[in-house]
Amino acid sequence: MSHPSQADRSGKVPHRIALLFNANKIYDREVITGIGEYLRSTRVAWDLFLEEDFRCRLNGLEHWQGDGIIADFDDPAVAEILSRSPLPVVAVGSSYQDEADYPGGVPYVATDNFKLVRLAHDHLIDVGLERFAMYSLPESTVNRWAQEREKAFIKLAGADAPINRGLATSPDGWNSASERLVSWLNALPKPVGIIAVTDARARHLLQACLTAGIAVPEEVAIIGIDNDPLTRNLNRIPLSSVAQGCEEMGRTAAHMLHQMLNGARLGNTRILVPPVGINVLASSQYQPLSSPYVMRARHYIRQYACQGIKTEQVADYVGVSRSSLESYFRRELGYTVHQEILLFKLEKAREMLLQGELSTGDIAVRCGFTSLQYLHAVFKRELGCTPREFYDRSKDARGVPPTVTQ
Incomplete structure (x- = not known):
């Protein structure tokens, strides 16, 4: 941890920066991702220290011969030990209604x-x-x-x-x-x-x-x-x-530390980062309904639609005949039980497509479609495009799904 860094190809000696986060949590991982994005976009020369198992450890930190630290100040132990650090420190953490709850003497980037x-x-x-x-x-x-x-x-x-x-x-x-x-x-x-x-x-x-x-x-x-x-x-x-907005928090924290390493004095600068949106x-997706049978049926469908359930199984769960359940659905929603099952499977398929981790064939199987051809047919009929066309249209430059709304 304390060895001197070697110069990179440009002849610059990289700054040694410690990231004190518990990267087993999604919040911390996204903050670290934002820090990495800042380094790539600016070509800043930093040697990053992060525990191999992604946990934040403080033992021996006071003896670390580095150049700067970005740390999660939601952990009071981290905030306490870094209050005595002679190194430039940027804090990342929660926003507070009471100004007195913020740490003093360090620039602070907070989720709002x-x-x-x-x-x-x-x-x-x-x-x-x-x-x-x-x-x-x-x-x-x-x-x-x-x-x-x-x-x-x-x-x-x-x-x-x-x-x-x-x-x-x-x-x-x-x-x-x-x-x-x-x-x-x-x-x-x-x-x-x-x-x-x-x-x-x-x-x-x-x-x-x-x-x-x-x-x-x-x-x-x-x-x-x-x-x-x-x-x-x-x-x-x-x-x-x-x-x-965790990635933005990471980018902001990295920019602030970059400024401090170049001599800027940021003191008690505080930046609150708003959320990105809602998925x-x-x-x-609440919808007022008067029929308890439709409510119970939709609850069952949301749990088991992708397992290939049929209308008869839904009616058995609800405890009414198929014809009665169909009548309730048409009166409340204007469409059939089968259409409700299909719409839920389609929503799940759209979500999986936007994650970009599975082939359309795997998505068809996991969402309970009988074949890849049937998945394509449903997409064309309901959305007017193929699964691939939906994916291409839905991803913006940063890969944020369109279901995320401000």
């Missing part, structure tokens, strides 16, 4: 918690919901950002809007935590829109709703924060989520 929660809240209002709740995290010095999101929620939804902090995740307490969450969900007046402070907490909500037989989003609409693809792929019902998926 109020705007994150406001975007989620506005989306739930836009789909027609009038009741709101929040699922947060237990109060902790390392979760101060979660409490800031609670404060933003109270400002937007009112002091009477319910907030459940739940329990910390642990193997021995999982059953108890799940039971308490189900009880809370059952007690909430419906329909209700719930903002989770992270996608991980949103996933807990989805699991609890499935356990309790609560229809998502007809009874409980859910939206998370992080837009984490890993969490999204673990859910049977696709999760809506607010995308933070709107099934978990928050």
